[in-house]
Amino acid sequence: MAEDDDIERRKDRDKLIAKKEEWAREGRLLTGLHADPDRARLPPGQRMVKDWPVLDLGVTPGGDLDKWRLQIDGLVANPVIWQWADFMAQPQVRIASDIHCVTGWSRYDNAWDGVSAAHILALARPAADARHVVFHSRDGYTTNVRLDRFAGDDVLIAHSWEGKPLASEHGGPARVVMPRWYFWKSAKWVRRIEFVAEDRPGYWEVRGYHNEGDPWREERYGDVFDALDREI
Ligand SMILES: Nc1nc2c(c(=O)[nH]1)N[C@H]1C(S)=C(S)[C@@H](COP(=O)(O)O)O[C@H]1N2
Numbered sequence: 001m002a003e004d005d006d007i008e009r010r011k012d013r014d015k016l017i018a019k020k021e022e023w024a025r026e027g028r029l030l031t032g033l034h035a036d037p038d039r040a041r042l043p044p045g046q047r048m049v050k051d052w053p054v055l056d057l058g059v060t061p062g063g064d065l066d067k068w069r070l071q072i073d074g075l076v077a078n079p080v081i082w083q084w085a086d087f088m089a090q091p092q093v094r095i096a097s098d099i100h101c102v103t104g105w106s107r108y109d110n111a112w113d114g115v116s117a118a119h120i121l122a123l124a125r126p127a128a129d130a131r132h133v134v135f136h137s138r139d140g141y142t143t144n145v146r147l148d149r150f151a152g153d154d155v156l157i158a159h160s161w162e163g164k165p166l167a168s169e170h171g172g173p174a175r176v177v178m179p180r181w182y183f184w185k186s187a188k189w190v191r192r193i194e195f196v197a198e199d200r201p202g203y204w205e206v207r208g209y210h211n212e213g214d215p216w217r218e219e220r221y222g223d224v225f226d227a228l229d230r231e232i
């Protein structure tokens with residue numbers, strides 16, 4: 001029955017979330033080593049994989065391109081709402097980068113196609129008091145990054161991977177890619193990019209993950225567990 005499936009799925013999801021929170025409390029995978037991203041391609045405590053694992057909250061939003069919108073708003077001079085064709089009509093970039101997931105796997109050499117953060121910033125023009133960015137996704141997920149980090153030259157909203165449309169399980173039709181940070185900062189199924197003055201910790205950031213998420217500094221987990229009580 002569909003309802004039973006729903007309950008099962010919710011149980012699996014709650015179990016996964018509880019497991020990740022437990023790892024955060026235990027400091028799982030922490031080696032205590034800090035590395036230099038310019039020298040060590042593989043961050044401390046990571047292992048390379050060849051496949052591409054799927055990690056999310058167990059909900060895969062539908063990929064109906066007619067209904068797809070990307071809203072870019074908040075503290076910007078020029079708010080934007082793109083339909084799919086508008087998004088695809090923007091200047092396109094191809095960027096290859098590595099993925100580093102906080103659960104311990106890294107995947108090298110992923111070729112992404114999409115619209116660069118630099119283009120989005122030039123178009124939307126964040127106000128002087130905009131300091132942070134919040135990504136909102138179709139599954140209810142959110143994650144936060146600093147504006148100067150969103151402005152990194154390796155950041156894009158990707159619609160393709162290895163020259164093919166991004167699979168829906170990996171965030172297609174379009175997701176954020178911010179490869180310099182643990183992959184939980186790369187919001188799948190992004191629907192809104194909001195520019196804000198004050199930082200606003202996202203889904204995992206209020207559940208024990210680090211607020212910044214630098215893999216080479218092993219910023220896996222934060223230590224603010226009262227944040228769990230905070231609303232998301
Ligand atoms: N919308 C959304 N984005 C998300 C997530 C999610 O649950 N929902 N999970 C994050 C986490 S924890 C990781 S590791 C990566 C996983 O991306 P992948 O499934 O394509 O490997 O997506 C990130 N972006």
Ligand SMILES: [Mo]
Nearest residue numbers: 055101102184
């Ligand atoms: Mo993750």
